[in-house]
Amino acid sequence: MGWTSGIPARSLTATLFAIAAVSRAAVLPDDRADLDWHDWSGGGVTVDGPSVLVRKKVNDSLSLSANYSVDMISSASVDVLSTASPYKEKHTEGTVSADYLHGNTIYTVGFIEGHEPDYIAKTGFFSISQSMFGDLTTLSFGYSRGWDKVGEDVYPHGYAQGDRMTTWIGDADHRNWNGGLSQVLTRNLLLALNLETGESDGTPGSLANPGSLANPYRTARFLGPDGLVHAEPQIYPGTRTGTAGSMQLKYYLPWHAALDGSYRIYHDTWGILGHTLSAGYTQPLFTDWIFNGKVRYYRQNAATFYSDLFPYQDSQNFMARDRELAQFDDWTVGLGATWNFRPHWPSWIEKGTVNLTYDRMHIAYADFHNYAVGGTPDNVPLYAYSANITQFFISFWY
């Protein structure tokens, strides 16, 4: 029932490419290992689990990395409570990648595989990063190709009995292109620009199948002639193309601190326009400590085929009521602390850090109500919730 978790696979490895995209010289990433425990709690959903990342150079031109992460999900979200029973499940994801350095160019290739009981995602990726102009400029280009298998879990005798049956309802293929530029502007200022476009093809939706780009566990709502709220299956298009562009700036402050800011704009063929703004501050203190804070704001409008409550049954060719396609905005405020240490033993570890971060996120929907099927739409408040995100991780460089 991974779809309803709202936490399908997403790769930590993808983030590793951010390092390549914004690196300031053609050098291989450091040899390091990260042990992480993450915890999400909010909106009736809790997700926690470990993640392990190991990166090691084989020689001066080749670096290998591997990552494995687990999410233990317990969901009683507003969607689950309105149409199904709370549930628990496990999601795992593994990634392997290799970076090859030749001159001022880094070539990266890798593969990601994620598993949920009802969702299997496989992704291959490739990127090139080129340093130029005396290492003041780094250009990068990346391509990824994904193959997803989308299913729906059914419990013929109820969730408590555990006799799950998975019906595979379709495939979803993804192609993604990414270009990046990082630029040293001054001795204190860095700039990073990124442009990314991706397209997804899946089984188109119909009256018999919501389509493989839809969440099969969620339903649309319509107002019946009896004045009550009824449920009907969602119907999604079979394709989606989205483009995002972003700019990041980072500035070194005279008292040994750093200030950063970013903006991202996103638009897709489902009619969604999204804006993301963020700012952060990093301050080293007491020799061995680094503290940081951040604030992030996001807003989007609704997809063209989204409605909180359709006027009557089968009123459109495509119908969606996934919250992710609604109009909403969210705020995140985060704090983090890092303690740097140099262990005396074992001798092959050069340094390490112990990190604790806490982020508080609040989401407020502008057109999503918590309607109960069979009820009336009167006096139902707009849905909103807050979430706590905590991460504890230890990193070693060797």
Added chain:
Amino acid sequence: MRLGRVGVVALTVPLAALVLGGCAPIEPWVKPYEREHLADPIMSFNANPVWSGYMDHAYEVRESAHGATGSVGGGCGCN
């Protein structure tokens, strides 16, 4: 229409400067010895990839917008 002598010069000189200038090496305006601040770990755009990876994941499954974070990304039902 004929270009006059001045017109030829006006077109040729900037074009030649552009072409020949493209062959000249670009002098780094921030010298290697001036990059002490930029090399400080606090100036990394992504000092903790595990942390930022999970945060990106948490956002991507709740927001429609995704991508352009410097990552290649992957298909995973995050739509």
